[in-house]
Amino acid sequence: MSWSIEGRYFENCSCEVVCPCTASLALGADNDYCRVVLVFHVDSGEVEDVDVSGLTVAAVADAPKYMHEGNWRIGLLIDDSASDEQAEKLGAVFGGQLGGPMSALEGLIGEVLGVERVPIEFSSKDGQHSVSLGDRGKVSVENVVPFGSETGEPARLTRIFHPVGTELDIAKSADDSALSAFGIDLDIAGRSGFSTRFSWAA
16 A cells, blocks of 8 residues: 655754754764654645544654664654544554655664654744644744845755755754653754655655
């Protein structure tokens, strides 16, 4: 069976702006670890004939300084407004079991920490992106517009290896961004972020 989804994405990690890991997994994080939350809001899409439009998934990961060496620990937070069937399909897509971009990370993941259902509220407008993840925390980033830019367009990282795509808008997180899930505490206030749209199919 096939699937296709499209929507909006942002992330926030423990590196300073701009995260070197995103430029290349081999560069190494600013710290002795990389802790990151990857937020996907599905504007429209179906997974094996199940409509998953309007739902949000957040992947929480803890990786070593040099991410290309693997041994990532990762868990998924799925919108609790999803039905059991929708949650199962989303978990399979974002866990990489149904192919697609997330399956490219399979060799890097050393431990899957599980899947949890939480109330999720997502917002993305005018270069500001935020998600509330129940009692796990809230994450907000704002796109970085270069000084002197006449267009107001954000700075952009291009020609990269990333599951979402090869181009990402550079962002910085709010001072109150904080998240704790799967035993991972993310120190991500005022840190690196990225955002973009995504369109996947397999």
